[in-house]
Amino acid sequence: MKKQPRVIMHADMDAFYASVEQRDHVELRGQPLAVGGAGPRGVVAAASYEARRFGVRSAMPSVEARRRCPKLIFVRGNMGLYKKESARLFDIFREFSPAVERISLDEAFLDLTGSARLMGPAKQVGERLRKRVHDQLTLPISVGIAPVKMVAKIASAAAKPDGLLEVIASEMKQFLEPLPVGRIWGVGPVAQERLGALGFHTIGDVAHAKDDDLHHALGDWGIEIAQLARGEDIRDIEPYREAVSYSEEHTFVKDVTAKHELEPLVREHAESVARRLRHDGVRAHTVVLKWKSAQRNAPGARGYPVFTRRTTLAQPTDDGRTIAENAIGLLHRCGPDGAIRLLGVGCTGLTGESADQLSLFDAGTNARRSTLNQTVDQITQRFGKKAIGALTRKDREQVGLSMQVKRGDETDG
Numbered sequence: 001m002k003k004q005p006r007v008i009m010h011a012d013m014d015a016f017y018a019s020v021e022q023r024d025h026v027e028l029r030g031q032p033l034a035v036g037g038a039g040p041r042g043v044v045a046a047a048s049y050e051a052r053r054f055g056v057r058s059a060m061p062s063v064e065a066r067r068r069c070p071k072l073i074f075v076r077g078n079m080g081l082y083k084k085e086s087a088r089l090f091d092i093f094r095e096f097s098p099a100v101e102r103i104s105l106d107e108a109f110l111d112l113t114g115s116a117r118l119m120g121p122a123k124q125v126g127e128r129l130r131k132r133v134h135d136q137l138t139l140p141i142s143v144g145i146a147p148v149k150m151v152a153k154i155a156s157a158a159a160k161p162d163g164l165l166e167v168i169a170s171e172m173k174q175f176l177e178p179l180p181v182g183r184i185w186g187v188g189p190v191a192q193e194r195l196g197a198l199g200f201h202t203i204g205d206v207a208h209a210k211d212d213d214l215h216h217a218l219g220d221w222g223i224e225i226a227q228l229a230r231g232e233d234i235r236d237i238e239p240y241r242e243a244v245s246y247s248e249e250h251t252f253v254k255d256v257t258a259k260h261e262l263e264p265l266v267r268e269h270a271e272s273v274a275r276r277l278r279h280d281g282v283r284a285h286t287v288v289l290k291w292k293s294a295q296r297n298a299p300g301a302r303g304y305p306v307f308t309r310r311t312t313l314a315q316p317t318d319d320g321r322t323i324a325e326n327a328i329g330l331l332h333r334c335g336p337d338g339a340i341r342l343l344g345v346g347c348t349g350l351t352g353e354s355a356d357q358l359s360l361f362d363a364g365t366n367a368r369r370s371t372l373n374q375t376v377d378q379i380t381q382r383f384g385k386k387a388i389g390a391l392t393r394k395d396r397e398q399v400g401l402s403m404q405v406k407r408g409d410e411t412d413g
Helices: 018-025 062-068 079-097 122-137 149-159 170-176 189-197 202-207 209-218 222-227 260-281 321-332 364-383
Strands: 009-012 033-036 044-047 074-075 101-105 105-110 141-146 164-166 245-256 283-293 306-316 339-350
Touching: 009 079, 009 122, 009 149, 018 033, 018 044, 018 079, 033 062, 044 062, 062 222, 079 105, 079 122, 105 149, 105 306, 122 141, 122 164, 141 149, 149 164, 149 170, 170 202, 209 222, 245 260, 245 283, 260 283, 260 321, 260 339, 283 321, 306 321, 306 339, 321 339
Parallel strands: 033 074, 141 164
Antiparallel strands: 009 105, 009 141, 033 044, 101 105, 245 339, 283 306, 283 339
16 A cells, blocks of 8 residues: 655744734734843743844843844743643644644644545645634744655744745755755754854755765764755654653842752742642652853853752652752752852653552651642642742742743643
8 A cells, every 4th residue: 555645734833922922912013022031141032023123033142132122122921821822722733633743832743644635735724724823813823834844844934924835745855955054953053063164054965965975074963964954854743752851940130159048949949840740640760950050161141051960769759848858958969069040950760650669657748748739739720839829039030931841831820
């Protein structure tokens, strides 16, 4: 039986956070807008297309964004609202395909392979999806369609804002080859500079290179990017991807040195991670403490070194107090020696199995903690995290918002 040609759709909201704010606030429409922290360490999470005309982009330091666009309007953002809109968006996606791979809150791959007889041509399906999003969410969305994931993603970017582009198999070579080599999946700025130094400036340069030359210059990675450059992307849609870790972190407005000032934040992060673990029915074997030094060792936003320390537990846990106690232990035993600008707590080594056999002496305590955790979860699920109070937020702020999908975080508002 002949295998059906693959049809992959990449759907990506346009300036999602900023578009939601402009939809809900008439006074922001048509204005250069950035969602994120406006402080000296703030980061732009999303920029409206009016702001992009000035060169403002997501992940840009807010100071630089304001320098480029002095009239830029900053909005702190409403993550609870964005999550609700994301849930509505993915309900729409699932109406068009049972195989939806969620990449972030506002972006997904949909597998349309073999659906033409039932759904119609892929381009028509893409236009119907866009219309559904416009009608139900009143938000712009761009769609790319291609036989492989990488090309579908590039096509959706080329269709922005608020458009659709289909690249069929016979057009992929012509579509890809003129593009800069940085458009290949996994080629970042550093890798692009390295490839440029070797004479590879466009995707076509890589596609036409001999595998032996690429392997000699770049090793196995050179062969992998050459395959992508030729449109040979065999990755399938992954409707469900297991989380490998859970973490929470925050950046300080002012550098912090005293470890006792960090303990409340460690406990808050630990409880947040624990709630997400319990929501997903998993426990963690390992607790991780992360911090970013305030001492720069290289230019640019990434010039502050990041450190992690971890400890393995005797039994896997989903209890915030246990996570906090171990993280605080790491903080004092092998934590930062000087001032830091970011602190995070995470868990890894996940298991879905029930907790190991409790000792006779610990059984009562653990049972009480489990009952307390269940009660807290019920309260936060119904009323939100603020219902149980918030720990001191002295000298820290939300410097930016992430598009990352946090597993077990559906109800956090």
